[in-house]
Amino acid sequence: PAVMGPSRQEPESKPASGPGGSGGTDVTADLTDFPFPWYLARLRSALWATWSQRLPGGGLTCMVSFMISRNGAVSDVIISDPSNDSDFDYAAMASVQEAAPFPPLPADFSDPSLKVHVKFQSLP
Numbered sequence: 001p002a003v004m005g006p007s008r009q010e011p012e013s014k015p016a017s018g019p020g021g022s023g024g025t026d027v028t029a030d031l032t033d034f035p036f037p038w039y040l041a042r043l044r045s046a047l048w049a050t051w052s053q054r055l056p057g058g059g060l061t062c063m064v065s066f067m068i069s070r071n072g073a074v075s076d077v078i079i080s081d082p083s084n085d086s087d088f089d090y091a092a093m094a095s096v097q098e099a100a101p102f103p104p105l106p107a108d109f110s111d112p113s114l115k116v117h118v119k120f121q122s123l124p
Helices: 037-054 086-099
Strands: 024-029 061-069 074-081 113-121
Touching: 024 037, 037 086, 037 113, 061 086, 074 086, 086 113
Parallel strands: none
Antiparallel strands: 024 113, 061 074, 061 113
16 A cells, blocks of 8 residues: 655654555654554555555655544645655545545544644555
């Protein structure tokens, strides 16, 4: 699957990774102490379901960032690190939008929203 990960050099939560090697998705929360790895794994699974239907070739990578509200709705979807291939970047953004809405944020998570970074990677 494609890889989704953080878009900055600060410490972040452990990414929830998909199958490695040939393309995939890794999901990382913006918070360094996000204590719900199972939630990130559910996001990765939902995103992989939409991305794997597209999975272009070319060995490209881009980062998509977005906000998830308490009810799982997605907003502010942006390409935070482009691949320099607009079709690839559009496919990554469309995968996020098609996978939404996500499950509601965990009840024990007190913030009103969660910023997520997803690194999409294509097949070589």
